[in-house]
Amino acid sequence: MLGIGDDAAVVEAPRGESGALQWVLAVDTMVETVHxxxxxxxxxxxxxxxLAANVSDIAAMGGVPRHALVSVSVPRAWEPARIRRLYDGLYACAERYGVAVVGGDTTSSPAQLVVAVTVVGTVTAGKAVRRSGAMPGDAVFVTGPIGMAAAxxxxxxxxxxGGEQCVPLAAAEAAGTAALVQAHRRPAPSVRAARMLAARGTVTSLNDVxxxxxxEAWEIAESSGVKLALRESQLPLSGSMAAYARRSGIAPLEWMLYGGEDYVLLGTIAAKDAAEAKAALAAEGLPMYMIGTVEEGNAGVELIQEGPHSGWSQAAAKERRVSLAKRGYNHFE
Ligand SMILES: Nc1ncnc2c1ncn2[C@@H]1O[C@H](COP(=O)(O)OP(=O)(O)O)[C@@H](O)[C@H]1O
Ligand SMILES: Cc1ncc(C[n+]2csc(CCOP(=O)(O)OP(=O)(O)O)c2C)c(N)n1
Ligand SMILES: [Mg+2]
Ligand SMILES: [Mg+2]
Ligand SMILES: [Mg+2]
Incomplete structure (x- = not known):
């Protein structure tokens, strides 16, 4: 009802077509040199x-992102054209996901750029998908490839x-890494997939990566009180990521498990609906990869690796299970 220009925005309290709605609220910050x-x-x-990082958190609740508030703290030395370009990108994302930017705040910053976005979304009352609902027997899935952003x-x-020049996309194109660079710079949160999955009523947990x-798997395991067993051979490995990993002498699994910033969804779904859900998403051109199962047991995450591999014990010749460390990006380590 009232966007940018007054002391605060005013939005109509939402009314769902088939029942009441609830608000879904999230904030995420990006800091120069950290993000x-x-x-x-x-x-x-x-x-x-x-904006995309916030849209992803709304998607991870099964919600629809609707409004955004944008707080920017801009280094004094910045030319106005730079902040205009920042908003061009932000508005492109807003348009892509149907989000209305209704306000924000602007301050100077002594040195670094800081952008904090708050997103307001809606979800059908009582239907928000939590991290805590995973049940033994459920299938574990992701809605896109992982590790590309880290690569x-x-x-x-x-x-x-170590230079300050922004690496041009052409340099990545020449090196065959353009898809990886775009995954890092322009994540595409799985809003449509999340909506379709949440509407089926069989998705028991969601978390964005x-x-x-x-x-993220550990977060679901701990809040649901279950074990997640992921099968290494089922993890969606992007070809360009695998090729770049080989060239760099890095194990692709490291990026896939511990890299982060993929902004795809990790979730669990009743096993009996897994194939149908996957087909329904595929019909819309949306990927859904089944990567493991939920098991009873102490909260934890295990990776099932298929062998044989040199160095494996005789007993583990065909496959083995390794516990995955509760490790990932941590702001204070
Ligand atoms: N400084 C804070 N004050 C209050 N709540 C916070 C703060 N930081 C994070 N949270 C809350 O903790 C939860 C997890 O946050 P976070 O780890 O940032 O989630 P995500 O990784 O999905 O962005 C969210 O409910 C978030 O609102
Ligand atoms: C220059 C630079 N160094 C390191 C990273 C790696 N990195 C920074 S934050 C992050 C994790 C995601 O950020 P966070 O603020 O934890 O996101 P949230 O979970 O709140 O969505 C990663 C992998 C980066 N993106 N850029
Ligand atoms: Mg956060
Ligand atoms: Mg999240
Ligand atoms: Mg985080």
């Missing part, structure tokens, strides 16, 4: 990703060589 630097992201990418960051930091697959 990006001059070499890894152009201003427009920062704007896009600051993209690795490429960007290497290509920048920001800090890494292992870390």
């Amino acid at each position: 990006f630097n001059a070499a890894t992201m152009a201003e427009a990418d920062v704007g896009w990703k600051a 993209g960051l690795h490429f960007l930091l290497a290509a920048a060589g 920001s800090d890494g697959l292992a870390s």
Whole structure:
């Protein structure tokens, strides 16, 4: 009803077509040198990703993102054109996901850029999907490939060589890493997939992958009081990520499990609906990869690896299980 221009925005309390709605609220912050630097992201990418990270949290509740408030703290030295470019990217993301930017705040910053976005969304009353509902027997899934964003960051930091110049996409195209760089700079949260899955009523938990697959799996395991067993051979491995990992001498699994910033969804679904749900998403061109199962037991995450591999014990010749560390991106380590 009232957007940018007064002391605060006014929005109509939502009314659902088939029953009451509830609000879904989230805030996420991006800080220069922590979430990006001059070499890894152009201003427009920062704007896009600051909103996308929030849209992803709303998706992870099964909600629809609707309104955003944007707080920016801008280094004094910045030209106005730079902040305009940041907003170009932010508005491109807003348009893509049908979000109305209804306000925000602007301050100077002594040195670094800080962008904090608050998103308001809605969900059918009582239907928000939590992290705590995973049940033994459920199938575990992700809604997109993982590890690409971390591989993209690795490429960007290497290509920048410590310099301040934003690495052009052309450099990534020449190196065959453009998809990885775009995964890092322009994540595409799974809002439509989440809506379709939540509407089926068989999805028992959802969490978006920001800090890494292992870390998010641990969050579901702990809040549901179950064990998640992930099968290594089922993890969606992007071809360009695997190729770049090989060239860099890095194990792709490290990026897939512990990289983060994928902004796809990790979730669990009743096993009897897994195949049908996957087909329903596929009909809309949306991927859904079945990557494991929920088991009874102490909260934890295990990876099932298929062998044989040199160095494995005789007993583990065909497959073995390893416990995954509760590790991922941590702001204070
Ligand atoms: N400084 C804070 N004050 C209050 N709540 C917070 C703060 N930081 C995080 N939270 C809450 O903790 C929960 C997890 O946050 P976070 O780890 O940032 O989630 P995500 O990784 O999905 O963005 C959320 O409910 C969030 O609102
Ligand atoms: C220059 C730079 N260094 C390191 C990283 C890696 N990184 C920074 S934050 C982060 C995890 C996600 O951020 P967080 O604020 O925890 O997101 P949230 O869980 O709140 O959505 C990662 C992997 C990066 N993106 N850019
Ligand atoms: Mg957060
Ligand atoms: Mg999240
Ligand atoms: Mg986090």
